[in-house]
Amino acid sequence: MIVLKKMFVSHTDPVTYHADWIDESVNSLIGQNIHIKWSGRYVCKSCDKTPNKLFGEGLCYSCFSTLPIASPCIIHPEKCRAHLGEGRDMEWERKHHLQPHIVYLAVSDVVKVGVTRDTQIPIRWIDQGAIKAIKLAETKNRYEAGCIEVALKSNYTDKTNWRKMVKNEVDESIDLIDEKWSLHEELPFDMQEFFSEDDSVLEFNYPVYKYPEKIIYISLDKQNEIKGRLTGIKGQYLLFENGSVFNVRRHTGYEVSIT
Structure with missing residues (x-):
């Protein structure tokens, strides 16, 4: 299991994405099938507590209420x-x-x-x-x-x-x-x-070989897993062949498995 946070980026042509959960670039997964499954747990990115709800970008309520980043x-x-x-x-x-x-x-x-x-x-x-x-x-x-x-x-x-x-x-x-x-x-x-x-x-040129014509926004709170062939990355979004889009940054603090 890993706890999601926003991908790191480099201004290359195309943009290069890195993440804690993969040794190579995230770009290397484009064209492959990936499976992201949420465990049902949240982890505060600041204090590592496991609250029932996250606020802001991956914070428990106490940290959200007191920290300068919020x-x-x-x-x-x-x-x-x-x-x-x-x-x-x-x-x-x-x-x-x-x-x-x-x-x-x-x-x-x-x-x-x-x-x-x-x-x-x-x-x-x-x-x-x-x-x-x-x-x-x-x-x-x-x-x-x-x-x-x-x-x-x-x-x-x-x-x-x-x-x-x-x-x-x-x-x-x-x-x-x-x-x-x-x-x-x-x-x-x-x-x-x-x-x-x-x-x-x-x-900026993004690593995308196919943009979706119609989009399906995936929230792990409503659908605890996402499967599909990755067709590109833009901003902090993973783009899938079936039109699904997944905002990695929005899911900061979600404990998931990625295979």
Whole structure:
């Protein structure tokens, strides 16, 4: 038995995926039949307790309620208060939120705006299944990046349409450099100093030989096993020949066997 957590990624062509449960890359399983079966147990990724329910990404309620990795500003960076000396764990905040952050534009179905710590590039973009991405602004901390993201939400979504992403329904004609510079004057004056001059566009090719036309989302809470031939990997999703898609990251903390 192993406890699931998100796959590790490398920006190669195509993207390379690794996981604790396989010595070779997960890419090596593409074209093969695999069987994932849930034991019925959850394991908190922080304290290793076995709760009856998980919260956030693989946390028991106690850890979800107290740890900085589950604070509200993880989802809403504009709510970060680390720059004011406030947070669930200021040592953690200094290492993670009082660090340079990037506001970016990425294309996974349409253009979306997002925020990530600069050390998480390009991991964040690959995890979202983006086909290309560009830096829009570079800030000193998470709060500043969050404020810029909020200012742009009327222009772009901040969420990935995962259904279109796994079906590869993407507008590949989008010019991210044009999109980026069209926003320069739309930023509030006090935020324009953060606008990035870096116009490099990173592109991503995923190890998929067949995208599903119709999708069946698999949740182990509703169906305790999944079997089938793996046809590809995109974002944090395993894609199967019958159209089933399995979000590995969403199942962080599930104890499973994989054969």
